[in-house]
Amino acid sequence: MQSNELKAGILRMEGTNNEEEAFLSLRRSGFESEYVHVSEIGKKKFEDYDLLFIPGGFSAGDYVRAGAIFASRLAPHINELNKFVDSGKILIGVCNGFQVLSELGMIPDTGTERKRTMVLGTNDSDRFECRYTYIKYTSKNKIFRRHFEGKILQVPVAHMEGKVIFDSKKTLDSVIENDQMIFQYTDINGTDSSYPWNPNGSVMDIAGLTNREGNVIGLMPHPERVYYGFQMMNDGNKHKNGTGEVFFNSLYEYTKKLGA
Numbered sequence: 001m002q003s004n005e006l007k008a009g010i011l012r013m014e015g016t017n018n019e020e021e022a023f024l025s026l027r028r029s030g031f032e033s034e035y036v037h038v039s040e041i042g043k044k045k046f047e048d049y050d051l052l053f054i055p056g057g058f059s060a061g062d063y064v065r066a067g068a069i070f071a072s073r074l075a076p077h078i079n080e081l082n083k084f085v086d087s088g089k090i091l092i093g094v095c096n097g098f099q100v101l102s103e104l105g106m107i108p109d110t111g112t113e114r115k116r117t118m119v120l121g122t123n124d125s126d127r128f129e130c131r132y133t134y135i136k137y138t139s140k141n142k143i144f145r146r147h148f149e150g151k152i153l154q155v156p157v158a159h160m161e162g163k164v165i166f167d168s169k170k171t172l173d174s175v176i177e178n179d180q181m182i183f184q185y186t187d188i189n190g191t192d193s194s195y196p197w198n199p200n201g202s203v204m205d206i207a208g209l210t211n212r213e214g215n216v217i218g219l220m221p222h223p224e225r226v227y228y229g230f231q232m233m234n235d236g237n238k239h240k241n242g243t244g245e246v247f248f249n250s251l252y253e254y255t256k257k258l259g260a
């Protein structure tokens, strides 16, 4: 019997450590989740999934650079991955997953052909930053707009290499012009973004970026770690729902509409 459920594939390899939170979050929001180890690609085909998720962690021990080895394991399948993205489906990377997408040159994708134009460098603090942050949703990206427009969200970060650095001003200008800056770090009021609000020193306080079309998403904070309200930090506000629930519901709603 064929399943009518929307299927999310969670890519993983040795050292990914957020796949279970991603698996459960995707499932709670309606997807049928399935792990795809990099060694299974080919046997499991990207085109059989409705969304692909690259989770956080320390793939290959962060050797070379965080995400570099994971990206090199995906590089032989880049045509298939590009086809997946060109079909309009969502490819999303969180933290180590964002590092992988940046290494692959899939974000911010400003050229006519995908080539690398950014890195996620070592945090300005030279430390692993593991704590709650606030991010604001400033873009008009259609996936999250309905729920997040004008909102400030609490989401935790846990990374050492999260500082967005572009290769040129031209890339930054193009990112702004194409509305690719999806999340920016801020304080709780949306006014201050100096350290520690911006945990890594990212240019323009960037916490999340998309490709030009808006369906490849990379972000450093971890919405899968705050699916429920009780996982949120007590900051005086009543967090009935976790940021993650709304985030993953948005992914589901968008994917469902795509297939309709």
Ligand SMILES: NC(=O)CC[C@H](N)C(=O)O
Binding pocket: 055, 056, 057, 058, 059, 062, 066, 094, 095, 096, 097, 158, 159, 160, 161, 162
């Ligand atoms: N939580 C994570 O995905 C960690 C990301 C990466 N290993 C870093 O420290 O930069």
